[in-house]
Amino acid sequence: MKQQNGDWLAIFKENDGVKHGLPAQAYTSDEFWQRECEKLFPETWVFAGFVHELAKTGDVSPINVAGRPLLLVRSPSGEIKTFHNVCRHRCLKLVDAPGNVGKLIRCPYHAWAYDLNGSLRASPYFGGNDDKVPEGFEPKENGLVPVRTAIWHDWIFVNLSGTAREFEEYAAPLVARLEGIDFEKIEPVSTIDFGEVRTNWKFLIENFIEPYHVQFVHATTTDQPLVEHYTVVDGVCMGSAIDVSEKTAAEAGCGTLAVSSRYLTLFPNFIVGRYFPDQLGVHLNIPMGPDRTHQKRVIYTTEGQTLSDDEIQALTTLWHDVHKEDHEMCERLQAGRASDVAAGGGVLSPYWEDSVRLFQEHIVAGTDLN
Ligand code: FES
Ligand SMILES: [Fe+2]
Secondary structure: OHHHHOOOOHHHHOOOOOOEOOOOHHHHOHHHHHHHHHHHOOOOOEEEEEHHHOOOOOEEEEEEEOOEEEEEEEOOOOOEEEEEOEOOOOOOEOOOOOEEOOOEEEOOOOOOEEEOOOOEEEOOOOOOOOOOOOOOOOHHHHOOOEEEEEEEOOEEEEEOOOOOOOHHHHHHHHHHOOOOOOHHHOEEEEEEEEEEEOOOHHHHHHHHHOOOOHHHHOOOOEOOOHHHEEEEEEOOEEEEEEOOOHHHHHHOOOOOEOOOEEEEEEOOOEEEEEEOOOEEEEEEEEEEEOOEEEEEEEEEEOOOOOOOHHHHHHHHHHHHHHHHHHHHHHHHHHHHOOOHHHHHOOEOOOOOOHHHHHHHHHHHHHHOOO
C-alpha cells in the first residue's frame, strides 16, 4: 500500500492550485481503518452515547468505539460509567443488548458477576467445588476495566487512552458557538436510528460541514440558499452556518427548513445542528469499519416548549428525509472510491469546503501518517 512508502499523501499536500481531498484509501483500506482504531480514536474524545438513554440505575448500553466493545452503565450514585465490555475470566463480550441489569452485570458463560461500579462480586467455583478463591487470584484486581468518560449535558464522550486533554478544554471552540442555549432546558423529543449507512464515517462528517451541496441535494426539504451560508473553521470545531434572510424565510415552502442554522462538529464524530430559535439535532456517528457507519439522530427542543404528536412526527419525517438524501450522496462518495480516478482525492472548493479540508488535515495528523 502506498501509505507505507511515504508518498501516498503527495497530492493531498500539494500547495499550488486548488487543494485535493484525501486519497481513496483513507476511506476504503483496512490498514487505514486499523490506524484510525489504534491511533486516531483512542487518543481523542469520541462521542459514544446519550445520557437520557440510561435513565435508571442499572441501565446498561453496549457500544462500539474504535472497533472495541465498551459498556455504558448508570451506577447507583447516578454517574454514567464506561467499562470495557469484556468479562475478566475468558474475555467474553459481557453485555450484548441494552437493558436494565439490576444490581449486577452477570457474565452468561460462567456466571462471574460485577457490580455497577465494575467490582468483581462473584466468580463461582473458580477455585474448585468448595468455591475457594484460587491462590494468586485477586478479585479486586479483576473488576471491569474502566474507560475515561466525560459527560457534557446529554452527551457521553470516551477517551480510550486516558491521555487526551481535559474535555472542557478540548470542546471549548464548539461550546463557544452554542452560546445562548440554556442546556438545562434541552429535551429530547424524537430519536431516529438509521442503522448502518454503507459509507465511511468521514463522508458523513464531511457532508455535514460543507454547505455546498445543500441547495442541490436538499432542494425539496430545505429553503436555504447557498449564498447565505458560510463555513466554520476553528480548530477541532468545523462546520457551516446560515443566517437566513427575511426574504428567504418569507418565500420558504411549507414543511421545509428555512431558519438560521449552525451545523457544527467536534472532531472526530460529534455533530450538532442548531436551528433557531428553539431546536437542536445531535447525530451519533459510530464508525464500524471502512465502509460502514451506524448513525442515529436525536431531536431536542431548547426552550421547554411542548410539541404536539403531529409536530413531533412532522419534525421526525423532515429530518429522516434530509438524512436519507445525505446518505445517498455519502454512499455514492464511497462507491466512487473504487475508481482509480479517486486516488487523487478529487478537489475541494477553497470557499465552501475549507471546513472539509481542515477535517481531513486533522485525520492525517491524528493517524500520524504524515
Ligand atoms: S467468560 Fe465470563 S464467566 Fe467465564
Ligand atoms: Fe446535507
